[in-house]
Amino acid sequence: MLCDVCQKNEATVYLTQIVEGKMQKVNLCESCAKDKGVSDPTGFAMADLLLGLGATEQIEHGQPAQKCAVCGFTQVDFKKTGRLGCSACYDTFADGLTSLLKGMHKGLKHSGKMPEKLSQHFAITDRIKVLAGELKKVVKEEKYEEAAQIRDAMQKLETKLQK
Amino acid sequence: MNFDDIMAQPGQWLQGDGPHDKIVVSSRIRFARNLRERPFPGWAKKAERLKILSEVQNEVAAIPAMADGYSAPLQDLTALQKQIFVERHLVSREHASKGAGSAVAISPDQQLSIMMNEEDHLRMQSLLPGLQLREAYKINNAADIFLEDRLPYAFHPELGYLTACPTNVGTGMRASAMVHLPGLVLAEQINQIVNSVGKIGLAVRGLYGEGTEALGNLFQVSNQTTLGETEEEIINRLVKVIEQVIEHEQNSRQVLLERRANMLLDQIGRAYGVLRHARAIASKEALNHLSVMKLGADLDIFPEKAQLPLDELFITTQPAHLQLGVKKEKLNPEERDTLRADLVRAKIRKIPQPNIAKVTSAKKSNPKKKAK
Numbered sequence: 001m002l003c004d005v006c007q008k009n010e011a012t013v014y015l016t017q018i019v020e021g022k023m024q025k026v027n028l029c030e031s032c033a034k035d036k037g038v039s040d041p042t043g044f045a046m047a048d049l050l051l052g053l054g055a056t057e058q059i060e061h062g063q064p065a066q067k068c069a070v071c072g073f074t075q076v077d078f079k080k081t082g083r084l085g086c087s088a089c090y091d092t093f094a095d096g097l098t099s100l101l102k103g104m105h106k107g108l109k110h111s112g113k114m115p116e117k118l119s120q121h122f123a124i125t126d127r128i129k130v131l132a133g134e135l136k137k138v139v140k141e142e143k144y145e146e147a148a149q150i151r152d153a154m155q156k157l158e159t160k161l162q163k
Numbered sequence: 164m165n166f167d168d169i170m171a172q173p174g175q176w177l178q179g180d181g182p183h184d185k186i187v188v189s190s191r192i193r194f195a196r197n198l199r200e201r202p203f204p205g206w207a208k209k210a211e212r213l214k215i216l217s218e219v220q221n222e223v224a225a226i227p228a229m230a231d232g233y234s235a236p237l238q239d240l241t242a243l244q245k246q247i248f249v250e251r252h253l254v255s256r257e258h259a260s261k262g263a264g265s266a267v268a269i270s271p272d273q274q275l276s277i278m279m280n281e282e283d284h285l286r287m288q289s290l291l292p293g294l295q296l297r298e299a300y301k302i303n304n305a306a307d308i309f310l311e312d313r314l315p316y317a318f319h320p321e322l323g324y325l326t327a328c329p330t331n332v333g334t335g336m337r338a339s340a341m342v343h344l345p346g347l348v349l350a351e352q353i354n355q356i357v358n359s360v361g362k363i364g365l366a367v368r369g370l371y372g373e374g375t376e377a378l379g380n381l382f383q384v385s386n387q388t389t390l391g392e393t394e395e396e397i398i399n400r401l402v403k404v405i406e407q408v409i410e411h412e413q414n415s416r417q418v419l420l421e422r423r424a425n426m427l428l429d430q431i432g433r434a435y436g437v438l439r440h441a442r443a444i445a446s447k448e449a450l451n452h453l454s455v456m457k458l459g460a461d462l463d464i465f466p467e468k469a470q471l472p473l474d475e476l477f478i479t480t481q482p483a484h485l486q487l488g489v490k491k492e493k494l495n496p497e498e499r500d501t502l503r504a505d506l507v508r509a510k511i512r513k514i515p516q517p518n519i520a521k522v523t524s525a526k527k528s529n530p531k532k533k534a535k
Contacts, residue, residue: 071202071206073202077206081205081206082328083203083205083206083282083327083328084203084206084327084329085203085206086200086202086203086206086317087197087198087200087201087325088200090319090322090325090332097329100329101322101332101390104329104388104390105332105333105388105389105390105391106364106390106391106392108321108390109321109322109391110319110320110322110324110333110334110390110391111392112323112333112334112336112393112394113304113334113393114323115311115316115318116308116312117311117312118318
C-alpha cells in the first residue's frame with residue numbers, strides 16, 4: 001500500500017480514528033508520518049486536528065494549500081500550532097473546521113450572548129428576511145397595496161442597518 | 164496601584180467568605196475575546212502585537228472596575244513578579260512566559276484581572292471565594308459589555324465569539340471552581356468522582372490548570388465545551404455537578420469520622436506534627452499536610468481561627484512568594500525548603516494540638532446520621 005500523502009513510498013504507519021462513530025483511516029510512509037507529527041505522541045493531537053481539518057480529502061484531491069486572505073495563515077500552520085491565525089480563518093477554513101468543531105462541542109451554533117450592537121443588527125436582518133418572505137407571498141396573490149407597504153418597511157429597516 | 168499594593172492584600176478570593184467555602188475554595192469565570200480580522204497573538208508579528216496592545220490597553224484601563232487598579236506590560240515585570248501572579252491565580256502560566264507585546268491589568272480588589280495578548284487578544288477573568296460562579300459571571304460580563312462598545316470584537320453569527328483555539332469558540336467562556344477534596348482522597352473515592360465528572364463533559368484538573376498535578380487535594384472543575392450552549396446553561400450544569408461533588412465530599416468526611424476515625428486522626432496528627440516540627444519541607448509535602456490540617460479545621464479538630472492562617476499558607480509557601488520575602492538573589496531549593504519550614508512552624512505554633520475529643524464526640528452524638 002502506498003502512502004496517502006506522497007503516493008510514492010510504502011505506507012508503514014496506519015492511523016485509524018473514530019470521529020462521530022465513523023472510522024477514518026490514513027496510511028502514511030515513515031517520512032510523511034514524521035512530517036505530520038504522527039510518530040511522536042505529543043504531536044498526535046495535532047495530527048488529529050490536521051485530519052479533522054479535512055486534510056485527508058485535500059490530500060486525495062491534491063489541492064493546493066488554502067491560505068487566509070486576511071492574515072496569510074495556512075493549514076500547515078494550523079497543524080503545527082493547533083491555533084488559528086485570525087478571526088477570518090474561521091471562514092477561510094470553514095469546511096474543515098465544521099467537522100472539527102462537531103467533535104469538540106455540544107453543538108455547532110452559538111446560542112449564548114452576543115455584543116448588544118450586533119444583536120440589534122441581527123434582529124433587523126432577521127426581520128428583513130421575514131418581510132421578504134411575506135412580500136413574495138403578497139405579490140403572488142397580487143395584493144399590491146400590501147406589497148408596497150412591506151417594501152416601505154423593508155427600506156426603512158435597510159437604512160437603519162446602514163447607520 | 165503598584166505591585167507592593169497588590170502584595171499587601173492576599174486578594175478577596177482567599178480572604179473572603181462565600182457559599183460552601185469550606186469545600187469550594189474559589190470560583191472563576193474567564194472570557195476569551197478577540198479583535199475582528201487582526202492576527203491572534205500567537206500568529207501576529209511583534210509590531211502588530213504591540214499595536215493591538217496599545218489599542219486594547221486604554222479601553223481596559225477605562226473599565227469602571229479597573230479604576231485605581233494595577234496594570235503593567237509584561238516586559239516591565241521580573242520573572243519573580245510574574246510567578247507571584249501565577250501563584251495567586253491572577254495570571255496564567257502561559258501568560259507569565261510572555262514579554263513585550265503582552266500586558267496584565269488587575270482590579271484593586273483583585274476580583275477582575277485581564278490578560279492582554281495571551282492566547283487571545285483579551286482574556287478576562289473574575290475570581291471569587293466559595294461557590295459564586297453566577298456572581299463572578301456578572302463581574303466579567305459588566306467588563307465585557309463595557310469593552311464590546313469600544314472594541315470591534317470578532318463575533319460570528321453562527322459560531323459566536325471567535326478565538327485562537329477552536330476549543331474556546333462560541334461563548335469563549337471557561338467557568339471553573341477550585342474544590343478541596345481531602346475526604347474523597349482519603350476515602351480513595353476521588354478517581355470515581357474524577358471519572359464520572361469527566362464523562363459528562365466537564366474537566367477536572369490540578370491546582371494551576373491544564374496539565375498540572377492535583378496538589379494539596381485541590382482540583383479544578385470546569386466546562387470543556389463552549390459552543391452550542393448558553394453561558395447560563397454551562398454555569399448551571401457546572402453548579403449542579405459541583406453541588407454533587409460537595410455532597411460526596413461531605414459524605415466521605417462523615418463516613419471517615421464514623422468508621423475510620425483513627426485513620427483520620429492519625430493523618431491529621433501526622434500533618435500537624437510534620438508542619439509543627441519540620442526544619443525543611445518541599446512545597447508539595449507542605450501543601451498535602453496543609454490540606455489535611457484544613458480538613459481538621461473544617462471538622463473542628465482545630466479551632467475556627469486556624470482557617471485563615473492555613474489558607475494563607477497555601478499561597479505564601481509557594482516558591483515565588485517565599486523568594487519575595489528575602490533579600491538574597493535567588494534561593495536554592497534547600498534554602499527554600501528551610502525557609503518554608505520556618506514560615507510554616509511560626510504559623511502552626513499558634514494552632515493548638517488536634518482536639519481528639521471532637522471526633523470521638525461527633526461519633527457518639529451522630530450515630531444515626533449515616534452517609535448515603
